[in-house]
Amino acid sequence: xxxRRGLFARRIDNGSQPRYLSPVFAPDLNLESLPRRRQAHxxxxxxxQLAAPEARRLRELGFDxxxxxxxxxxxxxxxxxxxxxxxxxxxxxxxxxxxxxxxSVDALPAE
Amino acid sequence: xxxxxxxxxxxxxxxxxxxxxxALTGARQKVGNYPGVTVxxxxxxLVLDDGRPIELVDLPGAYSLEPSSPDERVTxxxxxxxxxxxxxxxxLVVVVDAANLDNHLRFTLQLIALGLPVVVALNMVDLAARxxxxxxxxxxxxxxxxxxxxxxxxxxxxLDELRAAIGAAAVxxxxxxxxxxxxxxxxxxxxxxxxxxxxxxxxxxxxPARRWAHAVDSVALHPVSGPLLLLALLFVxxxxxxxxxxxxxxxxxxxxxxxxxxxxxxxxDGVIRSLLTDxxxxxxxxxxxxxxxxxxxxxxxxxxxxxxxxxxxxxxMDRLMSHVGLSGRxxxxxxxxxxxxxxxxxxTRTIDDEKDRLTTILIAPLMTCSARxxxxxxxxxxxxxxxxxxxxxxxxxxxxxxxxxxGIVGAFVAAxxxxxxxxxxxxxxxxxxxxxxxxxxxxxxxxxxWQRALIFLKRAGTIIALTTVILWxxxxxxxxxxxxxxxxxxxxIAGRIAGGLEVLVKPxxxxxxxxxxxxxxxxxxxxxxxxxxxxxxxxxxxxxKGQATMIDRLRHxxxxxxxxxxxMWFVFAPQCISTIAVTxxxxxxxxxxxxxxxxxxxxxxxxxxxxxxxxxxxxx
Numbered sequence: 011x012x013x014r015r016g017l018f019a020r021r022i023d024n025g026s027q028p029r030y031l032s033p034v035f036a037p038d039l040n041l042e043s044l045p046r047r048r049q050a051h052x053x054x055x056x057x058x059q060l061a062a063p064e065a066r067r068l069r070e071l072g073f074d075x076x077x078x079x080x081x082x083x084x085x086x087x088x089x090x091x092x093x094x095x096x097x098x099x100x101x102x103x104x105x106x107x108x109x110x111x112x113x114s115v116d117a118l119p120a121e
Numbered sequence: 122x123x124x125x126x127x128x129x130x131x132x133x134x135x136x137x138x139x140x141x142x143x144a145l146t147g148a149r150q151k152v153g154n155y156p157g158v159t160v161x162x163x164x165x166x167l168v169l170d171d172g173r174p175i176e177l178v179d180l181p182g183a184y185s186l187e188p189s190s191p192d193e194r195v196t197x198x199x200x201x202x203x204x205x206x207x208x209x210x211x212x213l214v215v216v217v218d219a220a221n222l223d224n225h226l227r228f229t230l231q232l233i234a235l236g237l238p239v240v241v242a243l244n245m246v247d248l249a250a251r252x253x254x255x256x257x258x259x260x261x262x263x264x265x266x267x268x269x270x271x272x273x274x275x276x277x278x279x280l281d282e283l284r285a286a287i288g289a290a291a292v293x294x295x296x297x298x299x300x301x302x303x304x305x306x307x308x309x310x311x312x313x314x315x316x317x318x319x320x321x322x323x324x325x326x327x328x329p330a331r332r333w334a335h336a337v338d339s340v341a342l343h344p345v346s347g348p349l350l351l352l353a354l355l356f357v358x359x360x361x362x363x364x365x366x367x368x369x370x371x372x373x374x375x376x377x378x379x380x381x382x383x384x385x386x387x388x389x390d391g392v393i394r395s396l397l398t399d400x401x402x403x404x405x406x407x408x409x410x411x412x413x414x415x416x417x418x419x420x421x422x423x424x425x426x427x428x429x430x431x432x433x434x435x436x437x438m439d440r441l442m443s444h445v446g447l448s449g450r451x452x453x454x455x456x457x458x459x460x461x462x463x464x465x466x467x468x469t470r471t472i473d474d475e476k477d478r479l480t481t482i483l484i485a486p487l488m489t490c491s492a493r494x495x496x497x498x499x500x501x502x503x504x505x506x507x508x509x510x511x512x513x514x515x516x517x518x519x520x521x522x523x524x525x526x527x528g529i530v531g532a533f534v535a536a537x538x539x540x541x542x543x544x545x546x547x548x549x550x551x552x553x554x555x556x557x558x559x560x561x562x563x564x565x566x567x568x569x570x571w572q573r574a575l576i577f578l579k580r581a582g583t584i585i586a587l588t589t590v591i592l593w594x595x596x597x598x599x600x601x602x603x604x605x606x607x608x609x610x611x612x613x614i615a616g617r618i619a620g621g622l623e624v625l626v627k628p629x630x631x632x633x634x635x636x637x638x639x640x641x642x643x644x645x646x647x648x649x650x651x652x653x654x655x656x657x658x659x660x661x662x663x664x665x666k667g668q669a670t671m672i673d674r675l676r677h678x679x680x681x682x683x684x685x686x687x688x689m690w691f692v693f694a695p696q697c698i699s700t701i702a703v704t705x706x707x708x709x710x711x712x713x714x715x716x717x718x719x720x721x722x723x724x725x726x727x728x729x730x731x732x733x734x735x736x737x738x739x740x741x
Contacts (some may be wrong), residue, residue, distance in 0.1 A: 070184035083342040090440030117548040
């Protein structure tokens, strides 16, 4: 992953999560813990963790197994909502919802 | 109107429907409400090339036919002929964002399945190209089985073709829905997968999207620079509201002064002249002076919305709002409420969570709307000395800022309490599509402003003019007998009502003038100023008028604690008939507006009282 794309990208990425995860070592990565700007696909959505209207809106926004996702921004001090790309759309989600979306990370392009 | 074919524009939010609607109808549009709900109905006349007129209606954006907000319910009801808002449309023009086919085609498939004639407008093809997408409309046409017209609404490209397609498709007689076999709307996921398949087939080439929007977002949504940018924008916005409005306000005041002088010169002294000058002209003039401030505030809000920044602001505010049990979504209506609570409350219709929406409606009147400004301005001007504190801040400005902050703090405390009591429920989520950044179109912003101005002028021309006239009548009659030592105001009907009210508000430091002003101010806060003006105009036998005299009289008759209590009262008091009416309409009944009136008046009484007692105790 390129270390720095946004203005202050590096600082945001210094969260508790390690930045270079491979699917092998992180079988249970979800959208909440996915490092920023890391291309991934939705592996599984834990619908039982979501309220019915939330689940429906999530489906309407295009969340589904196999769809490409990427975390774009995390809000204030790492506890606010996150902004992610889903398909060609940018969507804001709260962390609890993001945690229900399990992802598998795409292979890194050769650099 | 009813005889023309009915064509509706329908599609996902952010598909560019309104821009397409504006481009097709121009200024020939009417903004109204759907019966029973406050969802705005935008309708316009479209004339086809062969001269046939078409009734075009712009429906609220929706993600599916399963509504989760009042907005989406209207859309569902219109396209399915339910609810009785409209007759069944003769044609659906489904607007899709070319750069987001994956998502928008799903709703399109759902709409096509209804069985009505459909034309698809493949909108914003230029932005899709900018994002590196090349699409084949012919493949889409074949897969969907309906005509697909590429358009760029904001550049008026493809409009002729779209008009022609509408003309060709909207000829048939009465339309009817395909009988539902239950399979149409049942599964979002299946439709979504089909949509993705079609989108992939229609996409000829796809290069990685240009990421300039992400570069903007990495500043706008950054944990540090994001909030700072938002704060700076809000600061500029409120500065502009005051700075830019000075000149136009002076023109309006001069205009009304000229009209009043002309009427005084042209008519003999008497009841009718008094009604015109002291009642109608003074009242309407006192209200029209806010038009510049309201329009400037709306200009900012419309531009922020059109650029796509508003959702970013909601994103930044979500964390803060979640502390009081609301979501970032509530930020947009609350910001609009700084201009006027009525459009603010109407904007809550995009909040899907019922409890969330209700809480936002209940606290919206606490945002300092522009109608409070004249009240604040005149009282601050009369009682707060114009000196600087701490070297650079004007004391008057500081007090005004304090009143704004008081409203915001009050709203947050109210939300916190409400969310734990009357609107208790699971904490609502925050899930929002973030639209692409776009340059706002002058024409669309201009149309939006024009519509706001019309709504405001109608309000000024009806409710406010009427109340000031009624107040004038109540204050002027009956006339005291010749030689009586009772003042004309005390002798009048209004004076007697105020006498009764005074008993109630005396403990919090209010005098007779205030009791008098509070009655008509129930209609609209700004009337309080006009009312005090009218009281003094009628009470005044010497005939000297104008604001300078009014400030003198205020200083003479009111103590400082009374003035401060009066300011604090207006931070909380729900004195606005329009707000109450829109709340009743939004919540479908009297229960919540009555609750709102009750809790806000209680807060106003207690807070004004505390202010008064504290100020007296401090010896102010």
